[in-house]
Amino acid sequence: MRRAFTVALERYGYEMTAAADGLTGLELFRDGGFDLLVLDVMLPGLDGIGLCRRVRETSLVPVLMMSARGDGLDVVAGLEAGADDYVVKPVDTFVLVARIRSLLRRATYPPLPGPAPAAPAAEVLAFGDLVIDTAGMEVSVAGAPVALTPTELKVLLEFAARPGVVLERHTLLRDVWDYGWDGDSRVVDLCVQRLRRKLGRDRIETVRGFGYKLRR
Structure with missing residues (x-):
């Protein structure tokens, strides 16, 4: 599944780095240069929830959690650990890309929402x-x-x-x-x-x- 998603997201133009376990993922993250992390809850060594907590100790990078259970404790635990959103496996590639695009748009810090004021908005x-x-x-x-x-x-x-x-x-x-x-x-x-x-x-x-x- 990891290989399949890597290939699919590369076809959408994303530059991907994949890790087979949480500890390797943590090492790669510490090397820097990532705009977004997709973490599977079920990772060997260090699971996705633990990895998310370690990431949040030093970084505000957007995190998308991937869980096999849509109504289980894994989802809540992942969000409490600092994940921004989650998807449930099996997940369609189009849905995964939509969630990634949403997180990346959010990370660009859009302007204050609401109708444009007549005078310049207060900073x-x-x-x-x-x-x-x-x-x-x-x-x-x-x-x-x-x-x-x-x-x-x-x-x-x-x-x-x-x-x-x-x-x-x-x-x-x-x-x-x-x-x-x-x-x-x-x-x-x-x-x-x-x-x-x-x-x-x-x-x-x-x-x-x-x-x-x-x-x-």
Whole structure:
């Protein structure tokens, strides 16, 4: 399967480096130069979840997790470890490429979402001691910088564009993860949990039965 996906993605123009086990993958990652990682949960030596945790210790590179079970604990564990999205095996190559393209687009740090304002958009947004520099794509809390993955930053920008407005999970799935259909809302919930750990648990409020909103 590894060889098949490598060949298929190369046909789409991607430059691929494949590893047969997690420890080799970690060594290759440390050599640098990767724009995105696709990690299978079931890797020998060091599994994909453990590898994702090691990667997140030093890098915010987009991570796509591949799992054999769509409703198992592996998916949740992978997202909690810092993965940005996941696909379930067996996966069609077209779906895999779509998820990769979505993650790479997110990593380019798109502009603040929402309709274009009449006046130039503010480059710095402040919500208490939470400060978002939308031009430099930097976030700080109480003056201390906060490292966010591209997905976490994109979700925060969606909230910051509409402070106090409830955003439904399917809206975030559409606008952040580019799901044109109903995706798995767990990716939203786990991403919000990671944001709360980094920004403070009271920044993003849960509105039961609807979604989430950023406190003004």
